[in-house]
Amino acid sequence: DQILVTRGSSEAIDLIIRTFCRSGEDHILTPTPAFSMYRHYAIIQGAGVVEVQTLAERDFAIDVDVLLAACGAHTKVIFVCSPNNPTGTPLPRADLLRLLDQRRSQSAVVVDEAYIEFGDEQSVIELLNSYPNLLVLRTLSKALGFAGVRCGAVAGAQEIIALLSAIQAPYALATPVVECVEDALDDDQLIIAANAVKQVIAERSRLMSAISNYDFVSKVWPSEANFFLIRVDDAVAMMNHCKAHKVLLRHFGGELADCIRITVGSQSDNDTLLSVLNRFAKD
Template sequence: MSQVPTSQAPTSPAPASNVPVTKIPSANCASNTLDNNTLDNVNIEPTTLAARLARPELLELTPYQSARRLGGRGDIWINANESPFNNVAVAELDLSKLNRYPECQPPALINAYSQYSGVVESKIVASRGADEAIELLIRAFCIPGIDSIATFGPTYGMYAISAQTFNVGVKALSLTAEYGLPTDFATAARGAKLVFICNPNNPTGTVIDKARIEQAIQALPDAIVVVDEAYIEFCPEYSVADLLESYPNLVVLRTLSKAFALAGARCGFLLANEEIIEIIMRVIAPYPVPLPVSEVAVQALSPAGIARMKTQVKALNAQGERLASALNLYCEQWGGAVLTPNGNYVLAEFDDVAKVAKLLIDNGIVARAYKDPRLAKAIRFSFSSQADTDRLVSLFESQKL
């Protein structure tokens, strides 16, 4: 079967600095929710106060378009890799101190994540989702107008968007046809202060072997290699968190948004050596983790919460296998390819993607399509409940000749 194509990203004119910023057809600047309801056409009049005072490069920046920002219409929402489960026991939360500011790094939360991850507390920072951790790294280590980061695409769009927001350059490198690191990755990424590797990769769902990532860490001793493990609970054998003791240039990003079903809580973690943690603590906001978020997260990281998460991951994987099988059968008949999923989503390429997009829209299904030319024929489907999967499987099976 064919592979989703990859290519080098085009470049745009340099911003008002000496650093060229690559304009990336972000894998997550979607054309959907399949409705073309985007913010691309919002213009700021050049004569307004905001335009005159804004940093010039921001006037050319297309903001990150999250699933919620894109919107959409339907009753099955599978465009944001959210969990269909809602596990919070509100009655068990202690919210008696909401009149007080929370601690910057709540000890109970850090301890709970240390127990879960096997990483010592001194190597953990809690943040408002992994997205804030990305921004913290860029703010802490990249000089605006001088430094750059490197990414391997198609991948999660926030690495590039966060860099561009701070006028930091982006080396937009491509994964191989099999979505691995290219043989010349070290040479191509040379000069970048931060090198981002998403594993499992979003949106392709592919994984890079742990040994290969360790090679990247070793090959880039003068850069910080940031491995985004947002979906690692779905394939824990690929985690490199255990390498933190061996490599001072390794950072691992984690989140409770996916497997732990807490996307609305916005709780993530940055794992790194103590020196990197110290620098991060110099730029982090004074109260990054609201008290209710900390309470909910500690509840999720309890032994019972972790056991529940693992049970739900198995259930989601089972539904994902059903969906991937139905997509494969559709592609065998109508043309296309389905990538093997390793997260809570599956990416499929369709020879006639417009036909599939219309099929989904007509049936109230909100999935994720892409403007990135490398993913022009691809749609990503998040794993969901059995009822949602039943509808999806039936829909694709109904297209048999």
């Protein structure tokens, strides 16, 4: 009764905003940069979006005092992604507890744990019984590599889960999806997935230290996700060079105009990236 299975955790984000935010009256609050779908679904619902800037010079750490100061009577949902996409920054548990306590009867606090398996922080799921305003998002898309199956979940207080369930489309998950998910959650498959996560974590440190040696890279931010963010001299030139060599990275523009997000691949994918970057460094 405390879990709703959804079509990816994206559907859960949509359901939460539609449940809590009245169009034209309420808003969501989220640190930025953050996963773009919080804003996307808020706009579709006609809800406002209040964004609280995190600072590159503080490694994009969330300042809970700043977040709390930005809250008002119409702040109905606070989204915190930990580790965050696209920065890889986790929210320490003590900070989350303060946020949950201070907004206990005023806002739902959604902790998006899409990348939790790649970091050191433990899931906050066991806090659910102490904090009725906490919702936790999980997905099969990242550590389990099942993005195409479109399956995620939201965990929370029974009353909230009942509300979310009431507005979810009936029979949301197709039978082949359910069968695929049952296979993915089989013990043997979970061991394979856990080993793959270990490999990504090891490759992440190898790639980060190799990339920090290039002269055109001025900053590599720490990350607890399966990607990391770097600051480079000319992001557009680097993106174009990589694309021309069939390596796709992510450039967001805006406040991250001089940054690129690199997703950690297999050992051979990462070797390919490094050899493409070696050529970029020589040009």
